[in-house]
Amino acid sequence: MLNQLSEPGLLYEGADWDYDKIKRVYDAIETVARGEMGLDIYPNQIEVITSEQMLDAYSSIGMPLMYKHWSFGKHFARDEMLYRKGLRGLAYEIVINSSPCISYVMEENSMTMQTLVIAHAAFGHNHFFKNNNLFRQWTDAKGILDYLEFAKNYISRCEDRYGQSAVERVLDAAHALMSHGVHRYPRKTAPDLREEEQRERERQAYQEKMYNDLWRTVPTKPGRPEASTAVAERKALLGLPEENILYFLEKKAPRLKPWQRELLRIVRHISQYFYPQKQTKLMNEGCATYTHYYIMNRLHQKGQINEGAMLEFLHSHTAVVFQPEFDDPRYSGINPYALGFAMMQDIARIASDPTLEDREWFPDWAGNGDPMGTLRDAWANFRDESFVLQFLSPALMRKLRLFQVRNDATEPELVVENIHNERGYRSLRKALARSYDIARLEPDIQIVDVDLAGDRKLLLQHRVTNRILLDESDARAVLRHIANLWGYEVALIEVDATSEAVLKEHTVAGSSVLLG
Template identity: 55%
Template sequence: MTEDRTDGPLFEGPSWNFDTLQRTHDAIEAIARDELGMDPYPTRLEVVSSEQMLDAYAATGMPLNYPHWSFGKRFAQQEMLYRKGFQQLALEIVINSDPSLCYIMEDNTMAAQATVIAHAAIGHNHFFRHNEVFRAWTEADTVLDELRHARGFVMECEERHGRAAVEEVLDAAHALFAHGIDRNRHAKHPDPAETRARLAERRRVARDEADELWLRTVPQHAEDGAAEAEADERRALGLPEENLLMFLEHHAPLLAEWQRELLRIVRWFSTYFEPQRQTKLMNEGCATWTHFEIMTRLRDTGRIEDGAYLEFLDLHSMVVAQPSFDHKAYSGLNPYALGFAMMRDIVRICTEPTEEDTAWFPDIAGNDEPMATLRRAWAEFRDESFVRQFLSPKVIRDWRLFQLVDDRKAPEYVVGAIHDEAGYRDVRRALADQYDPAVLSPRIEVTGADLRGDRVLHLCHWVEDGQQLDPLEARRVLRHLRRLWGYDVCLVERDAGTDAELFTFRSDEF
């Protein structure tokens, strides 16, 4: 489809039409597949208005979602910021599905559309398809079906049970959104119906066998039996369990089946977004490096004009901008910028290594296979391991990274390491730790649930480095948790190193 334009630009000026989009997409995809060895999902481009893009923002970036008041609230907030010029809209939204959906704004110029196609339809799309975290946590060919089911089921529940009843369950589930992750992906969890039936049968048999004479004459055996029954119940419930939403879905005593399905839907969304949380740096770095490489190759071969390339460079510079720590716009390390810098550095190490690179990266230094090395990194790592493996002394120096030790027991901050020979490994280790999923969210487990007695749900928060829960937020979430469980909830904070009890929250106290 592009053979008649190989001797000239793909487009001229800012205007575009669907033929121009198709021609440019085909040329970009050809470079990605034939020259870079990339293999994205088939892509479907959807052109949307700015209001539709705002609506997609509000619905957590999904092409369709179930109705909930929080999405309308988010839409109003984003619209106000956009209309007043406090923030810009993203040029695109891409969905991890097969085929992949790439939403682009109708207000974009053609140079921006080409950038978006290279960034999202190729870069993100290839990463979605090949990264092991995404492959383990999501099934791209079922995403759109799951979204349609979620929307239809919630709307049906609102008609049958009323919007207030549905929103009460969804509000509580959203409060536990970050705790709907099944981190042990290979564990086989018991079927909830089978578990409940097995526990009921065990209790019935115990009642039939425990006659009054036996209990009166041999009480220690009854105690042993109770302890054994409690152990069996813990095993049947799969305790300890870190996936709070899944535990409630399977074992909450008072939930109706439609309420359990609502929890499963929210848990599915939580699982869908987890790989994106674990690979933000790599995903954006891959997409940013891809759009820069492809757009530069298009310019070098005369497929885009210098004016379009200058417009692209302006967009690219905004994407990779890194405000200084004392700038009012600073909000941490820009994943686009750091990811892009690390991808380019890997190419440099593979093609033009220094003695330092050879010492630090003997497996890839000078291998003259930059694309193979990048594709392997994109497929086999997540942010934490990627930084631990590939952050080089050169990038640490270029970014002037250092380690700041914040010990609340010390009277002042301490600089633990700087960008020099003695500090490179400490800086790399400290930065990698910040991307560790175990650090990004608190570790809270269900540790007990007495289904035969008071039915109190017991949870434990394992405190790392003194990072305890905010008391106000903890109490708010516990109210939602109690609403789903149906009975009182007790949350104990314990030091992960010493097992010492630090604080206890009880739902019956507020």
Template identity: 30%
Template sequence: MNLWDWAERLRARAEEAGLSFPPVVFEEVDAEEMAMLAAYGGFPRRYPHWRWGSEYLRYRELYRYGLGRIYELVVNTEPVYAYLLKGNTPLAQKLVMAHVYAHADFFRNNLAFRPIPKDMLNEMAHHAAYVERAMERHGARAVEEFLDLALSLENLIDPHAPYIRRLEKEAPPPQGRLRVRPYLEPYVNPPPEPPREAEEGASPRPLPPRPTRDLLGFLARHAPLAPWQRALLEIVREESLYYAPQAATKVMNEGWATFWHTRLLLPLLDPEEALEFAELQAGLLAPQGFNPYRLGYLLFQEIEERWDKGRFGEEYDRLPLGERLRYERPRGEGRAKLFQVRTVYTDLGFLEEFLTPEFALRRGLIAPKDLDRFQEAKRHLLFRLTNAGYPIVWLLDANYKNRGELLLEHAYEGVGLDLRRTQAVLANLHRLWGRPVHLRTVLKGKPALLTYDGEHRLGTP
């Protein structure tokens, strides 16, 4: 049976098991192509920037010196595109294909991915074409420098923005205007007339109307920029929002894929393949550092077993009747619970609810002597996963003290900012906004105000 026959066989098994996914297109690529695709975030084309070249060299050298190997790449699109590394053993390719079908199921069904566009293969190519044209018109150096500026702020987005639907009624778009991507708006739907100055004595609305985390989107709409610069900010923002759900579900997504490739493939193995499968699985689930594959896989195993056996397993029948009524779990519902969890959780809720001390002890994640430190370690892990580990910053006022200055606030949670990086970000915001930028935070346990107006200053809010 050739590789593509195996792909069909595994697809049928996945669907029989209850997984649902769009068509999956597999393609074999060599190590050089895989390094390029990995550098481009899984897409065959991205806009030109030195970052991708740097990432390509890193992936290529890791493979060349045997320090890392990318077995597959899968892209959240419809159809789903998955790239297999040429030179993998037949068993490794089968394992990867089963893994990919579970990823495709997760992309389609997890609610975090629901508003994310599935046509990003074409959209990334449109972005690349736009940036290339901008380089021709405005100069490669000017565009590259502005992209550096925009990419330094790519995490200043609201990852929940695609899900927000405001209740306020908005005026319908003027007749004759077309719906297009934000970065094309100035070209397809130019303003009909220059904006008029506010009348004397008018009371302008607060800007922004409410505090927002979507600083990149705010700057794209309101900063004094040329149309092509606004477009580049929108491109960076759109791509950052596309990748945000993947960062928010890393443990679940990889755990789900590992759980299902084991279930789908293991019954189909020949006896001579068992040892190789065990070696691949052991490498994937190695208990070294923070391994999202291992943690997610063990948690999904735990959930299925817990909901199949009931909370107390064999001890259940020895419980008093009152305890049974209180703690009884429907038996045989592990599979249904798995699919429910896959649909409605992201990593933070998933780990908060199911990563318990009892689970950690049963699965050997902690030793009994370390049990008293479990909650602290869990809190540290959840903090690390919140907002992909980046500080949360709110824009409070774009007319601070009625001087057209930005006032930001860091959502301080006990961990201070890296001052060197913070100062660089404030300087870049100043370059975009053109006026001073202020950031409220906490330094050494005390409220502080960081300001950039050409030079950094510390003060009190």
């Protein structure tokens, strides 16, 4: 029965999987993915694991190797309990942005699920990792596994040398600052000598061209007071203001030992590695879901999978892209799979078969007859926020019946601001896009000053938008961690971004827990 399929052309029958079948399916998927969709992927590595191992992978933030820390044990304990009690299923796969791209598939999956998972992870996510601008700019897919290996060994050596609890204290503090340990913008690279010279020449030429003696006669502002230049100088020296708190502490904290700095650096690198994933959740899942949907349908059309398999696939696919409405008890925010998939399908529709409205909204590409090309371009060049802002169509807003609610704590009731109609489309879309903007989701906290001449107090500032303050008890706990790393007093002031009024102030005295 192994190789005798009842219909010629079928890749497999039944639920059981084996390596031959996976190989055949992979080749068939590759034909569709490369040939018809034009996907460009890292080499693939598919690893079969048990549910136990899947739980392991869950708890160490999805990475195959990770240093040891109690928080991973905590996550494992919770995930295990939820799973064992049947409160939560496990993901069918985990995929790692590395080259080769590693996808974990579970042994419990049926053959159809394996096919779905390969199409979803090994092609959809893989293409996205390799081509999206953010990933290209920020992550090093080839180096990540080696780096983690280094990190793991380094940290375990530190534990041997300085004791587990000493290492743990640094890691705890670093983990608390993880979300504020990323560079959001590419750093300026120091120009080399030739470039510098070239620039200097151009500047000179420009100034000569623009020279006008008249400027000499215009009175200049009186010179700034001495003190403030000292402040400016000090800030420049320390590279302030700095929003990457981990980076600042790693480089500038006066009392840390070299190995402690290295630990901060490791956590910072890992946080930076995940930064693009946070910003592209919607697109990444949308891309992968669209890819598996397209591929499974094509396989079915070509007679390579049978009706039963197709039904099984549709069953799990619809479960994944299910979007409960806001008044449904199951509602817990917008499902990135659902919205992502709906947008991808909508883009494909507009590119091949647009309505008049679509042509008006998307004059550049509506009806260009190249749905895959348009999608690939979107996948490469956008992140969630800009993607929604550019590609969400009125037709889809109507379909999802989106509406916008304003929740102002000072008012007794919620107000419906916009709904899915002509007047509301644009601001609705803008508001939805903002909700994917990581800069708005995470509080804007910067290190603004250090009192170098006095008691070395570190001053942080939270720029408050829309009067939303920090969670107080957590903020104090994090400040304590910062104080441990910095070694002296730390203060955080929450300042309204528009009026510059100070709303709240937290101060934590310095300590030398880490430094003893």
